[in-house]
Amino acid sequence: MYILWAMLIFLIPYLVLIVRGPTVWDRILGMSLVSTKIIIIVIIFSSLNHLDYLTDFAIIYVLLGFIVTFFITTFLVTRKKREK
Amino acid sequence: MEILGNIIIILGIIFMLFGVIGIFRYQNFFVRILIASKIDTVGALTVVIGLAVKHGFSFFSLRVVLLLVLMFIINPMVTHIIARSAYESGQNIDGSVDDIEEGNE
């Protein structure tokens, strides 16, 4: 149980990073960090409540977070190249 | 088994704590992402391993090990693509900010 609270409290500095971070890359980094924390929260939640099938969610968040991050960074890089 | 798992989990949380301190301490983006990759890979993987150890040998820990393999492949890759695209789109290594955002007015 303590680890669930630890992860939830770790979410706050990452949101601060997303909102404050000086560059856009900090924000994307914060997004990926939040998705990692959420994965751990899901695993702990499923192990606390003895619901094994909820580990599917962790796999979903891993895959979707990767796709979104890749898409956003790809678009930002191509934008810069196009303008040169 | 339970105590061992708890020790590993606390180790992972300590890793994450170092990462959080490091993110807010340094000004350069590339230093920050270097430290943040520690949270993303080492911390998260350690916590997940600790949970699997805590549960013992069961169906749950089998699924967790599958997830572990996926995270082991993907999480370093996420950090890599962020750092690489930051470098390619003109973020200077010495820390000066060249932001490519723009408002929508």
Next chain:
Amino acid sequence: MIYLLLVLWLFLAFCIIGEKRNIRIVIYLCVFSFISSISFLILGSPDAAMAEAAIGTFTGIFFIICFEKHRELRFNEKNASVFSRDEDPPDIDDERAVQALLKLRKKARARTRGKHNAKSILQRYLAPGLFSILLFILFIVFLPGGEANPYLRNQFLTQFSEHVGGENAVTAIYLAYRVYDTLFEALVLVIAVVAVIHMSYSSDILVKGGKPSHVGQYVVVVSVLRVICAIVLLFGFYLIMNGHITAGGGFQGGLFIAAFFICRYLVYDIYDLPITKVIRMEELVFLSTVIFAVLIVFLGTINHLPPVFHIVYMIVMNFLIGLKVACGFLILFYRYIAIERR
């Protein structure tokens, strides 16, 4: 625990209100959908949480394509007064008309700038704020209180197993008790696809060629993504096939199959799928979904079938819905990427 998450949720909404830059809004929106998904999960509804997570991804992708086009058009306009060469001329293809429009826009911008200053804060923010607060208080006051009637819930929970079969009550409800909702949803998706095809800028359905997006440069990432591609497709089929046992089902699996094609676009950087064939396939799948649902559920055949066929019905229906949703989102994605990114 849930309250801390919801406070972060409200905090992100306030951030979006005060934000002016498009790319930050997309990032906030992605984080927002992640947090709302985990809140739904803690509220005890894994199916809705799974749909929300996948939908958050898709919304972020659509928004970022749109914003990139928006920004590119504005960039072209700033650098040169004519529109960029490799895009079709807009409705007004006379260059003098374009110049006139730009001049008019400059005038309008000057006028609105004066207007922004002239409008007082009271008119701009205070009055809508007070109006929102008033409506909020009205809603709180007239919120229906008291205990909810648990009759329908208990009915569904105790009897879905013998009426419909499977182990997931949510799947049983949207596949058997309330199929017409599902059919209506599929119909709305068909209408959305048709509307996007006919309202978007270009008139031809199939787009050949286009700008390369330089995706293929990250050798490491692309070779990892090739592995991930297969896992995404496999996972989508797993969600569809196990929809009646665990969380998941047709919608979520279909979204994952569409995500496979997004991965494919990212790996090979091409959009050469025969979209017209996909559209035809979507129509056929929609028709067969309707016919199958009418034959099995609306005519009451499901009451006379042995329980084994209930499972078969659920799997086939989930598969059809998944195919339908996958086709729909594939067409939407390719339409956006091919039309808006040219």
Next chain:
Amino acid sequence: MINIIAILMFFISFFGLITSHSMIKSIVFTVLMESAVILFFLSLGFQSGIIPPIGVNLENLEHVADPLPQALMITAIIIGVAVTTIKITILMSFFRKFKTTDWDEARILSHHHEEDENNND
């Protein structure tokens, strides 16, 4: 308590919707309103320690979540994203034509455009 938070969220995004200058932000706020409504419906009958309605022999029905709003909300989510794509398409067509996404500018521009068309006729 959760339903009050959901209503608060709804009206925060309502406030954002009517005060924002940009059309893009208005579309984003409609997405936010949608998730507020979904949260409101999912929070019906919430108590701590609630478990999802999945499994053959659900004992102790008191602690099982209500499956009916969930099934409705899944369709609502998919319909929501379908509508959002149509909104984005309309926005892009509008932007191609008038070269702006600001509400006030758009009002003046479309007014002028109508006048021009009338004069041409």
